[in-house]
Amino acid sequence: MSSYQFNKEQFKQEVCANVKNLFRKTISEATPKQVFQAVSYAVKDVIIDEWIATHKEYEKQDVKTLYYMSMEFLMGRALGNNIINIRSRDGIREALDELGFDLNVIEDQERDPALGNGGLGRLAACFLDSLATLGYPAYGCGIRYKYGMFKQKIQDGYQIEAPDDWLRDGYPFEIRRDEYAFEVKFGGYVRTEWRDGRNHFIQDGYQSVRAVPYDMPIVGYGNNVVNTLMIWDAEPINTFNLDSFDKGDYRNAVEQENLAKNIVEVLYPNDNHYAGKELRLKQQYFFISASVQRAIKKFKSLHDDIHMLPEKVVFQMNDTHPTVAVPELMRILLDEEGLEWDDAWDITTRTCAYTNHTIMAEALEKWPLELFSRLLPRIYQIVEEINRRFVEQIRRTYPGDENKVRSMAIIYDGQVKMAHLAIAGSFSVNGVAELHTEILKKKVLKDFYEMTPEKFNNKTNGITQRRFLLHGNELLANWVTDKIGDEWITDLPHIKKLAIYADDEKCQQEFMNIKYQNKIRLAKYIKEHNGIDVDPRSIFDVQVKRLHEYKRQLLNILHVMYLYNQLKDNPEMDMVPRTFIFGAKAAAGYKIAKLTIKLINSVADVINNDKSIKGKIKVVFIEDYRVSNAEWIFAAADVSEQISTASKEASGTGNMKFMLNGALTLGTMDGANVEIVEEVGKENAFIFGMSSDEVINYETNGGYNPMDIFNNDQDIRRVLMQLINGYYAPNNTELFRDLYNSLLNTLSTSKADTYFNLKDFRSYAEAQKRVDAAYRDEKWWAKAAIMNVACSGKFTSDRTIQQYVDDIWHLDKVTVDMDE
Ligand code: GL9
Incomplete structure (x- = not known):
């Protein structure tokens, strides 16, 4: 080659x-x-x-091809x-x-092309990089949002959202492929026509848009392989014509044009949250219908027999957002290819596979029947029939047990349950970390697992070392290559060879010096963007991720407040200077999340300007956290905060990026943290807090009473009082009342502190003390940091993709030679 x-x-x-x-x-x-x-x-x-x-x-x-279907691809530059x-x-x-x-x-x-919210979208981007690098035929299928993830500005401590007009100057790497445009239909009604011995289903009175793909190249590492990300733009089906004006169809023509304009306008900025917006369902069907049509057209250009589809095509659905792929494929097989139901269902369920990314109940997509059937009348008919047959299957398996029907039906309570449809229509259902998959099997999807255990499997997430080490941290990348050669770039487990240098004092110094250089680079960025001076010799303690209650940025900042109180009481307190760095976007409508950002900034204001503590604590909120600045942040981190309430973070992937860059994890036994600790050893991480079993136990028994902690722990009580006594908001003592109430709702204990911030507080504070003690021993720290890098091999997305290929996709590797 x-x-x-x-x-x-x-x-x-x-x-x-x-x-x-x-x-x-x-x-x-x-x-x-x-x-x-x-x-x-x-x-x-x-x-x-x-x-x-x-x-x-x-x-x-004539390769088998993967279509990775995702509402989000957070590509970065x-x-x-x-x-x-x-x-x-x-x-x-x-x-x-x-x-x-x-x-x-x-x-x-x-x-930054920011066509994604967070972990789920970035995972899709890492997967594309690995697929191309490993030489597997694959398309990413998504939406060319005109506006991606909003730009975040911090004004007076508050988050302000500004539109992300990423296409303004034109995007050099995309190519418009007009020849692959397809029509996508919405609304209207379905009528049947008897012809050629069968019923034909015809959608009439609909509005439609023209889906036009823009292809972006996905370049493999040094192997000449270039795959494609197709993102769909919407255009009016035919430019506004007098024709419809004449027919009195003027209104319909205008509406159709507006539909095209609206559909790809903006990415919904919700993370782990279902908002139930009609336009969102339109977006889903729009890009799925277009992608499925393109896949089928391509398949048919090379094959005559549609029954061969599962041997040549696989659709991986990234969460439930693309689930309409199941009924859309059925529609094409039934209505356009003229297959019988059983035949079509067999092909569909051997083509589709589904990845679950969360157990958070508020993220589950459940579309109201009225909306779903009005927007997608033919698709709805098909979903009804899928449901009818699925319920029959449940009843056959569990005669007389109507509870099973209640918990598993696709259509129930006036809603279409997308996760149930995705499971019924797929041959594979996977979780994204071992713990997460176990929770799916034992709790969230228990009934489905019991009925079809063979579908369920785990694929622990991964990240691409080419972006998050080779590109983001050139100093460390070069150092690693000097020590062990460059095989790690395409085979990360080789990085294990670094372990023999972990005890070597000279290597430790080299490593710490590289970390120091990266901290200087980030300190400059912070000075430029925040105007805050931070000391690169302090511990860089970092929590960067979407803002969400379950991720517990609140626990982190409450602990900072607690530490500051200690320092005020005892200015001579011996502590290693610490810089607490935050970066997080909050969904625009998520009030508590936005208030948490304000709290972090208010605490930062007070602490950073208090000369009496001699700069021992600094708090920095980095504006507009995104892929490009993330690369610098990971490179500079000493401590990686992964402190979600156990059981809530399906996997996390930032945790892996920190590890790869030699930061030590301070975290709960949640998501992929469990596997990180398994690889690097408990002694090289700081683990604290309740286990996921404990959390789930409390939840099934109605929560716990945070008032007990409030009444008995004076330090915690003091911190909480500072939320409502104006300590961080002198002009408005009520400012943080909602945060206080979220922790201590005196009216209803079951709604108080649902994420166990107070319950885990002491354990967290104690783990933070261990961090402080450990950092004083520079050799120990350097060794542990090097061990983290050395043990990160498992977390390459190359490994994840290989497992998807072996267990689910069954693709063949292709080599491309440019000499011919
Ligand atoms: C998420 C999970 O919350 C993460 O724990 C997981 O690492 C990623 C990728 O599997 O998926 N699920 C989810 O809805 N989001 C995740 O990050 N949120 C978005 O990015 C929209």
Whole structure:
């Protein structure tokens, strides 16, 4: 296999030519933003050849293809990643130097494509990187939202949302594929027609949009493989015409145009939360119908027998959001291919597979029948029939047990339950970490597991080391390669070889020095963006993730308040200086989450400006946490806060990124933390808090009474009182009342502190003390940090993808040779 040979002079020429053609400028007149565009097009030029070659090869070998269907792909910036994956970073850096530009500055011009909320969307992006790097034929299928995840501004301590107009300057890496446009129909009614010995179902009086895919290249690492992410844009079906005006159909024509405009307008900014919005269901059917149509068309261009579909195509549904793929595939097989129900169902259930990403009840999608049937009349008929047959199956399996029907039916209580539909329509149902999958099997999806245990399996999440170490932390990446060679880039378990250096004092010093350099880089970023001075010699204690009550940013900041009280009482208290760093977006309508951001910023204001504590504590809230600044944050972290209420965080993936960058986990036994500790050893992490069994036990028995803690623990009581006595809000003592009430609702104990903040507080504070003590022993810390890097091999998404391939997808590896 030969891979792309970089030619510096040719590359420079191409960049200059691009600057000229795009902007009518010479290179010396060009702005960094313009150079970013010019470089991107030059890189794309290389990629395109490999992209074409890859798809020729796929066709030639008639490969089985994965369609990874996801409402979200949180890609992050493409340029730096693509440069790394075509293995030309040094060459391009040199070329740009010679042209008078710094590659880092050029990369920094790119807006983050932020077509995702958090973990679920970023996981999809890591999966695409691994699929291409391992050489597996795959498409990502998603939506080209005009506005991605909102930009977060902090004003006066409050979160302000600003639109993310990521396409404003044009996006160099996408290609509009008009030839693959499809029609998607909404509303109207279904009539039947008897023809050729069978019923035909015809949707009439509908509104439709034209779905047009934009393809983005997904570049494998050094292997010439380029896969495709197709994201769908919506256009009016035919431009506004006098025709409909004449027919008095003017209103319908306007509505149809508006439908196209609205459908891809914006990503819903909810994390782990179902809002039940009609437009959201439209988005789901829109991109699924288009993607399924494209997949079937492609399949049929190479095969005559539709029964072969499961051998050549697999649909992986990323959470329940794409579940309409099940009835949509059924619709195509029944109505367009003319198959019988049993035949169609057999094909569908051998093509679709489902990943569950959460046990949070408020995240479950349940569409009201009225809405669902009005918007998708034909799809609804099919879902009804799927449900009828599924309920029959339940009754056959459990005669006389109507409770099973109640708990498992797809249509129940006037709702379509998407998780039930996804399970019934799939041959595989997987959780995303061992603990999570066990909870699914034993609790949340117990009845389904008992009826069809063979469907259930675990695929512990992973992350791509190419973005989160090779790109994000160049110093550490180079150090690792110096020590053990570069196999870790495509085979992360090799990183285990670092373990022999963990005890070596010189290596420990080198490691700590790299961490220090990364902390300086982040400190500069913080100074620039927040105006706060932080000491890179302090412990960088970091919690970055979406803001959610179950993730317990509140526990973290309550502990900071507690520590500050101690320091005020005893200014000479011996503690290692600590910088508490937060980064988090709150869903725009999530009040308690937004108030928590305000609290963090208010606490930061008081503490950062209190000279009496001599800078022993600093609190920083990093604005607009996103993939690009995340890469720097992981690289600089000493402590990784993974403190969710046990059982609530399905996996977490930030935890893995921190570990890979040598931060020590301070966490609960939740999600993938359990497996991280298994790999690195309990002695190299700081574990605290209730177990998931304990949490679930309390929950089944009606919660606990936080008043007992409030009444008996003076330190906690003092912290809580500071929420309502104006200590952090002198002008408005009521400001944080809702947070106080969420912890101590005196009217109803069962609704108080649902996430066990107070119950876990002492255990957390004690773990934090262990962190302080441990950091004083620099050798111990360096060793533990190196061990974290060395033991991170399991958490590459390459491993996750290989397991999906072996157990679920059954794809064959393809090699692409560019010499031919
Ligand atoms: C999530 C879980 O909450 C995470 O624990 C998990 O790591 C990821 C990926 O499997 O999935 N489920 C979920 O709905 N989100 C997750 O992050 N939220 C979004 O990103 C929308």
